[in-house]
Amino acid sequence: MGKTSPAARRPITIIVPYVKGGGTDKRTRLLARFLKQELETPVRVVNRPGAVAGHAAIAAAVPDGRTLGMITGEIGMMHWHEGVTDLTWKSYTPLGVPYVEAAAVIVRDDAPWHSLEDFLDAARAQPIRGAGSPDFGVWKFALVGLLDKAGVPRSQLRWTETVSGEEGIAKVIAGEVDVAPVPMVEAPELIFRHQVRPLATMDGVRHPLFPDIPTVKEAIGFDWRVAHWRGLVGPPHLPARVRARYVAALRRVARNPAFGAACGRRGFSLGWRIDRAFAAYMKEDDAMFGRVIRRPGSDSK
Secondary structure (H helix, E strand, O other): OOOOOOOOOOOEEEEEOOOOOOHHHHHHHHHHHHHHHHHOOOEEEEEOOOHHHHHHHHHOOOOOOOEEEEEEHHHHOHHHOOOOOOOOHHHOEEEEEEEEEEOEEEEEOOOOOOOHHHHHHHHHHOOEEEEOOOOOOHHHHHHHHHHHHOOOOHHHEEEEOOOOHHHHHHHHHOOOOOEEOOOHHHOHHHHHOOOEEEEEEOOOOOOOOOOOOOEHHHHHOOOOOOEEEEEEEEOOOOOHHHHHHHHHHHHHHHHOHHHHHHHHHHOOOEEEEEOHHHHHHHHHHHHHHHHHHOOOOOOOO
């Protein structure tokens, strides 16, 4: 890139609607480092914890290109719940989604279930306790959808709200809940130290860091895939020239082998969708969660 003007070097802020040190925060800070290089502009990350409040702050930002946000797949489910928010994927200017990571069924290493089939049989017999997201969050409905597909009534799930997948894992270890349906990369050290054990991944392929963990289809015969994405957006009505600048920068980051290597070292899974492909992905995700959440027996509108 050529020299940027002093005005263009004014800092860019990326709002993260979750806590510092959490999964979304870590991924945003890594992306921000590479965007700074591509844009030749300082990029700072600001945490606005609270899925609804943080996503609302991104949507309400001035559309001058100085404030962006890292939204998550929860934008495709929060609005399906009465009284939570009116925000949808249409409330933003999509730029690009680097990170797409599948949920997994994670239990304590000493849990009595040694396969996903064992776990589902137990869920049919008595209620199970889960945690890993807010009540309207992606990880809850990853598990709800799996139970539905397996013919287990969703009333068998007792859900404890948390602000992060890591907190859900902590509750599994503490024995407060039975399962955390979160990505395996939220707790690689705990898996390798045999404190928790994944039973299956909700993906179409096995994870390269955990090649011994089967997919849902491999484990029980039917397919169920849920991925949680984290994507960079602007507020609505972002000027076309500003949008084009960010889209071009993201395409360069996507081609940068150093970014891919940095993600690989951290266990972050990539599934790049940029510009209109990102918009189409959000629309599809929204429709899928709408079908799950509005199914009879849900507590949504």
